[in-house]
Amino acid sequence: MMKLGLVYAVLLLLGLGVACTAPHDVAEAPAGTQEADVGGVVVGEALPAADLYQPGEAEEPAPAAPPTRVAHAWVEPDVNGDTVTIPLDIVKNAGHVHFILPVEDEELDYLGYMLDGSFYVRAAVCPSCGSQGLSHGGTTLVCHSCSTMFDLLTGDADDEESASFPQGMLPYGVAGNMISISFSELVESYERTAAGEDTLFEVVVETPPDDEDDDSSWPRCCGR
Numbered sequence: 001m002m003k004l005g006l007v008y009a010v011l012l013l014l015g016l017g018v019a020c021t022a023p024h025d026v027a028e029a030p031a032g033t034q035e036a037d038v039g040g041v042v043v044g045e046a047l048p049a050a051d052l053y054q055p056g057e058a059e060e061p062a063p064a065a066p067p068t069r070v071a072h073a074w075v076e077p078d079v080n081g082d083t084v085t086i087p088l089d090i091v092k093n094a095g096h097v098h099f100i101l102p103v104e105d106e107e108l109d110y111l112g113y114m115l116d117g118s119f120y121v122r123a124a125v126c127p128s129c130g131s132q133g134l135s136h137g138g139t140t141l142v143c144h145s146c147s148t149m150f151d152l153l154t155g156d157a158d159d160e161e162s163a164s165f166p167q168g169m170l171p172y173g174v175a176g177n178m179i180s181i182s183f184s185e186l187v188e189s190y191e192r193t194a195a196g197e198d199t200l201f202e203v204v205v206e207t208p209p210d211d212e213d214d215d216s217s218w219p220r221c222c223g224r
Helices: 002-020 088-094 181-192
Strands: 033-039 042-048 078-080 082-087 098-102 104-113 118-123 134-135 140-143 149-151 174-175 178-182
Touching: 033 078, 082 088, 082 181, 088 104, 088 178, 098 134, 098 181, 104 134, 104 181, 118 181, 178 181
Parallel strands: none
Antiparallel strands: 033 042, 078 082, 082 178, 098 104, 104 118, 134 140, 140 149, 174 178
16 A cells, blocks of 8 residues: 555656646747847847848938038018128028019019129019929929029029020129128019019110211301
8 A cells, every 4th residue: 555655655756747748829929139049049149230130121220311401591681771681601501592672562582692602692583484483403493383494693493495584783792791792683583583574774875975066067058
């Protein structure tokens, strides 16, 4: 009887040992890890980022390019009588600027830019379609409505069917850090651009004076 009890005890110990060595359920390793069997347990090991992408799969996004200089800027002009001034340093840093002049019941939009060391101001109205919304495209001026492009230097349109900017350049002066332009000339240039005129300012042709009264030659009718 005692031997029978010892047999039962041995069998019980063997059963407990088998249960302890049974495999356990282990969670699947997350993506981007390498599985390793350590003592019967799967352990996730982090992989290098380059090993996560296979040919044909999406790659890591390229780092963002460093910011460049300001594409354009709005400035508030100072108006004193017939003189309009805007800061020179803003024009140089931004490359080109937009500014608005209030004239009676409307606001006139202008675009100024530096080119080869000179300052150019043009009415921000398309001479071809008459719409407002002109932008500096880097190498040309571009109309948002009709997509016509204009040469920065001459103001000529990129095709013969479109009207070009009036010929001429707005006079300006530089004193310290300020660019000064005539208010009346800005208004006139805007009106002539919107009207599709050929020149920025009206060309005045001077005729020689009539010296008939000073002519002493004879005979002249009944002068003698």
